[in-house]
Amino acid sequence: MKLKDCHNFSDFRKLAKKKLPSPIFHYIDGAADDEITYRRNTSSFNDVDLVPNVLRGVENIDLSTTIFGKKLDLPFYCAPTALQRLFHYDGERAVGKAAQKFNTMFGVSALATVSVEEIASLINTPKMFQFYFHKDRGLNDSCLERAKAAKFDVLALTVDTITGGNRERDLRTGFTSPPKLTLSSLYSFATKPMWGINYLTKGKFELPHLQDYVKEGTSTNTSIGNYFSTMLDQSMSWNDAEKLCSQWGGHFALKGVMSVEDAKKSS
Secondary structure (H helix, E strand, O other), rough: HHHHHHHOHHHHHHHHHOOOOEEEEEEEOOOOOOOOOHHHHHHHHHHHHOOOOOOOOOOOOOOOOEOOOEEOOOOOEEEEOHHHHHOOOHHHHHHHHHHHHOOOEEEEEEEOOOHHHHHHHHHHOEEEEEOOOOHHHHHHHHHHHHHHOOOOOOEEEOOOOOOOOOOHHHHHHHHOEEEOOOOOOOHHHOHHHHHHHHHHHHOOOOOOOOOOOOOOOEEEEEEEHHHHHEEEOOOOOOOHHHHHHHHHOOOOEOOOOOOOHHHHHHH
């Protein structure tokens, strides 16, 4: 199966499973615990009907929308996703260029494998920085100031990941960041040699926004769950969010609000 054979999401998933070592594939494909919410989120799209208005003329189609004061040519944007160079050696560089090609927003994770400075030098499409609230206030200040200096348009504070999810697939596959070989994963990595060659030859794997402050996820092997549970500040409150919004001084969002009550409070 090749890229030219991919015509929908399921095809891309099959190709990823073919190309990636098992621990890497299941990290991006999996979710927490019994993955009930994962399946519910996926199936909910099947419950949505698109009801067209006919005889309106469709020779000129305009999908553009405006969000955070920025006009996008598409009514969706690329959400921030951690550790993208694990999935492909270009990582955030490639996704950012795709976002620019289609003039939509690019979301960059605090756990990105390419720095905000480099991303800003590569693309000029609207950009969002997804912010984790760490116990280390120096790290928080550094992330905020770097995103501001790189002229990112939006800061999105993650509020639904106060602690790491119990990602059972990762526990079974032994996934860590950076990845490490175990007896159980050795065969999977050995049968995907191109992934290993690219990982070793396409530049050092780093988490540039964290590496000067923490070892977790940078120079040591750790699970993503352990990173969240040990490095993030479980005492984060509305007051902290308000202060961060004030420090940022620009468009600000809360990522992970689920209740009507919280949505009203955040507005």
